[in-house]
Amino acid sequence: MTADTTQLRRTSLYDAHVAAGAKLVPFAGWEMPIQYTGIREEHKAVRTDVGIFDVSHMGQVQTTGPRALERLQRLVSNDVSRIPEGGAQYSLLCNERGGVLDDLFTYRLSDSRFLTVTNAANHEKDLAWMQSHAQEFDADVNDCQGNFAMVAIQGPNARALVQKLADGQLPQRFHVVQRMVAGVPALVCGTGYTGEDGVELLIAPEDATKVWDAAVGSGAQPVGLGARDTLRLEACFHLYGNDLSEDWDPIGAGLGWACKEATGFIGHERIAEIRNDPTLPEFRLVPFVIEGPGIARQGNAIVGGGEVTSGSYSPCLERGIGMAYVTPDRAEPGTQLQIDVRGTIRDAVVERKPLYRKES
Amino acid sequence: MAEASYPDDLKYHAEHDWARIEGDEATFGITWYAQDSLGEIVFFDPPAVGDTLTKDENYTEVESVKAVSDVVAPLSGEVIAVNDALSSSPEAINEDPYGDGWLVKVKLSDPSEADGLLDATAYEATLS
Numbered sequence: 001m002t003a004d005t006t007q008l009r010r011t012s013l014y015d016a017h018v019a020a021g022a023k024l025v026p027f028a029g030w031e032m033p034i035q036y037t038g039i040r041e042e043h044k045a046v047r048t049d050v051g052i053f054d055v056s057h058m059g060q061v062q063t064t065g066p067r068a069l070e071r072l073q074r075l076v077s078n079d080v081s082r083i084p085e086g087g088a089q090y091s092l093l094c095n096e097r098g099g100v101l102d103d104l105f106t107y108r109l110s111d112s113r114f115l116t117v118t119n120a121a122n123h124e125k126d127l128a129w130m131q132s133h134a135q136e137f138d139a140d141v142n143d144c145q146g147n148f149a150m151v152a153i154q155g156p157n158a159r160a161l162v163q164k165l166a167d168g169q170l171p172q173r174f175h176v177v178q179r180m181v182a183g184v185p186a187l188v189c190g191t192g193y194t195g196e197d198g199v200e201l202l203i204a205p206e207d208a209t210k211v212w213d214a215a216v217g218s219g220a221q222p223v224g225l226g227a228r229d230t231l232r233l234e235a236c237f238h239l240y241g242n243d244l245s246e247d248w249d250p251i252g253a254g255l256g257w258a259c260k261e262a263t264g265f266i267g268h269e270r271i272a273e274i275r276n277d278p279t280l281p282e283f284r285l286v287p288f289v290i291e292g293p294g295i296a297r298q299g300n301a302i303v304g305g306g307e308v309t310s311g312s313y314s315p316c317l318e319r320g321i322g323m324a325y326v327t328p329d330r331a332e333p334g335t336q337l338q339i340d341v342r343g344t345i346r347d348a349v350v351e352r353k354p355l356y357r358k359e360s
Numbered sequence: 361m362a363e364a365s366y367p368d369d370l371k372y373h374a375e376h377d378w379a380r381i382e383g384d385e386a387t388f389g390i391t392w393y394a395q396d397s398l399g400e401i402v403f404f405d406p407p408a409v410g411d412t413l414t415k416d417e418n419y420t421e422v423e424s425v426k427a428v429s430d431v432v433a434p435l436s437g438e439v440i441a442v443n444d445a446l447s448s449s450p451e452a453i454n455e456d457p458y459g460d461g462w463l464v465k466v467k468l469s470d471p472s473e474a475d476g477l478l479d480a481t482a483y484e485a486t487l488s
Contacts, residue, residue: 023399038400039425226399226426293447295403295423313402313425320403342421342428344405 011056012149012205016212020222027225028120030057035224043230043315045221046194047356050155052212052220053228059123060148060202061130063114065139072114074134076104077250077267079260083108088174088191091258092250093126094267098274099246100253102126103238105191107176115144115187115202119240133266149208153215154198154223154231161218162188162199165211170199182214193228195235195354230312233321234356236287242298243285243309243323249274252281252325254353283325285309287355288337288348290320296339296346302326303338303345316356326350364392367458371474372483373416373434378458384471386435389462390422390453393487398424401453406442406464413437413466415473420463422453435473437466 008031017024022033033054036042045051063072072080078091087108093101102122107115118126123145131141153162163170167180171190179188184207189200203211216222229239238244238253250259251274261268261275274280283306290296296311302324311322330337335350370378376394380387395401403423413419413433420431442464446452453461478486 034426035399040400230425293403294405295428297428313423315425 009057011054012208013054013056013151013212016209017054017222020216022222022224025225028057030120032057033222033224035226036222039224039226039230040315042221042223042227046155046196046223046227046231047316048156050153050157050161050198050220051194051223051227052215053152053154053223054149054208054212055152055200055228056149056205056208057120058150059118059120059126060144061116061118061127062142062144063116063130063139064112064142066112067137068112068114068139071134071137071139071141072106072116073263074137074265075130076106076116077259077265077271079263080106080114081263083114085110086171086175086177088176088189092244092255093129094250094265094271095246096267096270097246098249098267098270100240100244100248100250101129101246103240103244103255105189107187107189109176109187117150121241147204148202149205150200150202151208151211151215152192152194152198152200153220154192154194154196156196157219158196158198161215161220162201164218165214173197182211184210186211193235193237194231195237195356196231227315230315233310233312233323234314234316234354236323236353236355238285238323239310248283248285248325249281251275252283253285282327284328284331285323285325286331286350287323287353288321288339289314289317289351289355290322290339291347291349293320294341294344294346295320296322296324296341296348300342301340302330303340304330306330308339314355320346320348321355364396365458366392366480366484368480370458370480371434371477372480373432373477374483374486375416375432377432377434379434379474379477380458381435381468381471381474384468385440385465386437386468387462387465388434389457390431391483392457394429395454395457395461398422398427398429400425401450404443404446404450404453404463406444406446407439409439409442411439413439413464415476422450431463433466434477435466435468436470437468439464440467441465
């Protein structure tokens with residue numbers, strides 16, 4: 001723990017985290033809560049009830065103006081024209097070689113006003129890229145990170161909890177509405193990163209504590225980044241920096257569905273090549289479960305080629321799980337894998353997504 | 361256990377291990393600080409009875425939800441017992457790091473090595 005903590009940024013909820021007994025760690029330049037009461041307890045609260053996360057470290061970029069749609073259409077991989085007003089869409093920001101610069105959610109707030117949420121570690125890079133590319137489509141691309149705190153309220157009881165604090169109906173999944181929540185203005189987004197139902201709220205930083213306290217007072221369990229990672233991994237959501245990077249392509253990552261090459265976005269030529277070449281991609285991202293004891297971690301090698309890009313312990317499955325890039329002949333569900341876990345060969349099996357499924 | 365504690369009857373290694381020395385045998389484990397830093401421990405991969413441990417070298421791993429950590433031998437010797445109960449309840453390392461959370465018992469090859477270990481006060485001073 002030699003990281004210099006004096007340069008770290010704190011979210012507007014820092015004092016609330018300290019008061020709740022959080023263990024705070026450096027994360028992407030921010031001092032963030034990794035856990036409060038314990039990763040397993042927080043994880044299970046989200047799976048069975050409701051949890052609240054401070055995700056104010058995430059960035060926001062606003063794109064406005066008459067040609068905002070065309071600008072974004074050129075910048076990001078999905079078909080932005082298909083987002084209705086009040087809609088949300090997942091996409092990738094790619095470089096000319098089809099490498100992934102970031103994965104993003106874009107909300108269409110009005111006909112010519114879009115808000116794109118970036119990953120904390122990539123925000124400055126994304127902003128510079130979005131401002132310096134596709135300039136033939138005149139639009140204002142502005143940094144909004146300082147304008148927002150962001151909290152996620154997730155779990156089977158999340159909507160009911162937020163509904164009681166809100167002055168109107170909550171948005172459907174992948175939609176966004178402006179509401180008053182706990183007495184303060186909030187952009188309420190029907191999105192999340194846990195595999196559970198719930199919402200994400202974008203609020204003014206000075207209002208964040210009101211929303212946080214109201215939600216916690218109504219029974220939401222504070223959840224740190226530790227459980228955020230185990231939850232997203234059970235749901236098989238990608239983590240940029242682990243499962244996505246400039247070195248992996250979207251097709252191999254299983255994100256071809258978020259790439260609409262016909263829109264002509266930056267990188268579409270290469271992605272179309274990979275999609276149409278039966279010998280590509282060289283590696284495909286698959287979820288796996290370890291059979292028996294042990295936990296594979298990021299960087300562990302797959303015997304025969306490939307590597308683990310995310311590995312952790314699953315609080316719901318109570319065993320080691322993860323995602324790995326493997327050769328295409330090993331990508332089918334049911335395939336046995338051998339993983340070199342720090343010198344011990346562990347058996348694993350390729351599974352279908354998601355690794356955790358609600359019993360119905 | 362929720363509160364930090366470092367019992368006076370143990371010897372400590374600066375890499376956050378403890379030894380309870382009884383004649384030419386000793387029990388090893390990890391300290392309160394180590395288990396608290398790791399968080400919830402979910403897996404312990406024990407060495408085998410008969411394995412030889414060397415002071416200051418890694419002899420096993422403990423894994424929490426978020427990370428894996430090497431465990432250093434505070435003293436040299438031969439493993440004479442491992443805590444098999446940890447395979448089904450590794451959380452004992454968090455709940456009772458100096459009791460039910462013990463890792464191995466060792467026949468010491470050189471009990472005088474203990475002179476190089478820290479007492480509780482000196483170990484605690486390294487943490488601040």
